[in-house]
Amino acid sequence: MRIRIAHETVYSYAVPAHAVIQTLRLTPRNYEGQHILNWRIDVDQDARLDAHEDAFGNITHTFSCAGPIQTLTVRVDGLVETSDTAGVVRGAVERFPPGLYLRETALSAADPAIRSFAEARERPGDRLSTLHALLDDLARDMTFDKDPTHASTTAAEAFALRRGVCQDFAHVFIAAARHLGIPARYVGGYFLHADGTVDQEAGHAWAEAHVPDLGWVGFDAANGLCPTEQHIRIACGLDYLNAAPIRGSRHGGEGEFLTVKVMVDQALRQVQVQ
C-alpha cells in the first residue's frame, strides 16, 4: 500500500521567542514491510537541520533558530510503500539486545493495578498468547478519550482512568508486558484509518514486544490489532520521551500556542514504466 503523509506542527507565540531549539524524530527508516519513497522535513525559519542517529537507532534532526520568532512551522511530507507483515518487525535497525527493553521508566512503570491486570492474563510458556490477551483486554477495557490525559500522563494514571490516547494505551501495554518479563517498547508513527478519515489531530503510537523466534512484534492497543500495512513506523524507545516526534525548548517568548495537523491518505498507485 502506498501512503502519503503530511504532518504540520505550528507554534505561535503571543510574545515572540528569542530562540528556539528542537529535536525532531520525524524520519522513518526502511525495514521489511516499509519502504520510504520520498520524505522531506521543512522548517520555516532560518536553521540548519543537524542529523544524528540516536541510541535507539532513530534518525533525529536538531535545529536552533534565533528570534524574534512569531511563528514556527515544522512540516513533514512523505510517501511510503508498506506491506503487511502480520505485525512482525524484521530488518529494522536494532541497537540494543531485547533485555534493555525490560528497563522501567517513569512513564511506563507498572503499579499494583497494572501488575494484577498483567498477571491475570499471563499464559505460562506462551508469550504470544499472553501478549494477545493483553492487547484484546486493554482495547476492550480502556476507552479512547483525548480529554483526561496529556503528554506526561503515566501508564498507572491512564490505567486508573481506563481512558487515554494511543500514547497511554501503549504505555499501559508496555508496563504490563515488562512486568511479566517480556521486553516491550514504545513506537511512534502514523496510522491510515480504514474508514477513510484523512485528517487527524496527531500521529499514532503503539507498542512492540519481543517474542522468541519471531523477534519484535507490534501491538496497537488503541486499535486492538497488530500493526498492518496501514501503520508507518517512525521511532522507537523505552517510552514516549525517547520517541517523541518533537522535543523542544525556547528562550523568551510567552503565550505559546500549538496546532498540529496530520494527513494520512492512501496514494494512488502509479504505473511502473520500465
Place this chain on the structure above:
Amino acid sequence: MAGAAPIFDEMTLADGAVRPAYETLARWLQSIPPDLLATRSREAEALFRRIGITFAVYGDAASTERLIPFDVIPRVLTSDEWGRLSKGLTQRVRAINAFLGDVYSKREILRAGIVPEDLVYRNPAFRPEMNQQPVPHGIYVMIAGIDIVRVDGDTFYVLEDNARTPSGVSYMLENREVMIRLFPELFSAHRVAPVENYTDDLLATMQSVAPRSASSDPTCVLLTPGLFNSAYYEHTFLADKLGVELVEGRDLFVKADVVYMRTTEGPKRVDVIYRRLDDDFLDPLVFRPDSALGVPGLMSAYHAGNVTLANAVGTGVADDKAVYSYMPEIVKFYLGEEPILKNVPTWRCREADELKYVLERLPELVVKEVHGSGGYGMLIGPKATSAEIETFREKLIADPANFIAQPTLALSTCPTLVEEGVAPRHVDLRPFVLTGRDKVRIVPGGLTRVALKEGSLVVNSSQGGGTKDTWVLDS
C-alpha cells in the same frame, strides 16, 4: 574479620608503640600545653566561617547551611603507603573507564557473562541514550573520588567508587590552607607533600580532554545547578581557583551542535564542561523535559563531538553498589591484572543463597541500598535496635535486588580532638583521581573523613562526620 577483630589505630599500636609515620606528631602532642588544640580548633572554626565554607544537609531543617566539623590533628600516611594506594587507584579508575567504554559500545563484559546484563540495563544510572555514542578521547570518568578504608597496617579496601560528580575536594584544599596557618611549626618538622596543585592538575586534565575540534586554548567552564545545591560552595571555590567561568544552564546555549556561553562580548564557544549537574537535568530535550537547570540541545552537541562533558553522561552505572561487587572481575577482564586494591567482601542480595546468608546474619552486617549514597538508607547491624533490624528485614525481602551486604569492618582510627581530649576515632579517605588524555594525576592524600562519635563508623558529612587534613610524608 567481623566485629571481634582488634581496631587498628594509625598512630599507636596495641602494645603502645607509636608507628613511624606518627613519631614526630606523637612527640609534639605530648609536648604541647593541654588547651592548645582546643584553642587552635576554635581558631580553625573562625577561619572556616570567614571563608564561608559550608555544606547543606538534606532533611535538616534547622540549619540548611553549616560547617563541617574540622579536626585539627592531621592524619599521616607514609610515602610507601601512598605509593601502593596511588598505584591501586590508577588501576581501578582505568578499569572503570574501560568498563564504561565497553557497556556503552561492544558490551563484551556482558556477552562474556561476567556482569549480568540486567544489572546494567535495568540500572537507573545506566543511560541508554549513551549507547554507541563515542565520547571525546574515549574517557568517561575524568574526576573520580574513590573511598578507601583501612583495617590494619597493610590492608586498604575500596569502600565505594564515586564516578559521577564526587565532591569534597574543596575541603581537602581548605583544610591544608588552614593547617598551614595554624601549625607552621608542624609543617617545618614534617615534609608534607603539597596538595595545592590539585586545581592546576584539574585544569590540565580538562584541557587535555577537549574535543579535537577545539582550539589549542580550549574554553572550560564549570556548570552548577545553582545556589540551592549542597555543594554550591565547592562549585564557586573550584571555578575561582581554576580561573574558569561558573555557569548555570541558562548561561549556555546550543546552536548548530556547538555550545556557547553568553558573555557581555557576545557568544563564546565552550569546549569542556566540568558539570556538577546530574545526568537527569542536563538537557530537557533528552532527559527530564521539566529540567530548567540544563542546556537544551547539549546532548546533540555532545554526540556531535563538539563538547566534552566531565564526567561523561551515564558514568553512574560504574559506581553502583551492585556493580561494585564485580570490580575485581572488571579489573581482571579489561586489564588482565590482579586488583591492587581489595574490595570489601560483598554479598549480593539479588542472589538467593547470598540473601539467605544475609538474612541470617543481619545483626552483624552492614546492609546498603544499591543506589543510595551519602550514608542514607543503610543498616549497621551491630548498632541497630532489633526493631530497626526487623523493619530492614522486611525491606530486604520485598526488594532484595536493591541491597548489598558487607561485614562490619573494623575501620582504622586516628587520634582526634574530642571534648574529653585526644581520642581515637574511625576514619576513611577519599582521594581524587584525575584522568586526562595524557596521564592520570592524583594529588597525594585526599579528604579524610572522621566519625566524631565514639565507636561510630559513619563518616559521611551528611551524617555528622568531620574532616581532617591528610598528610603524605615525602621520604
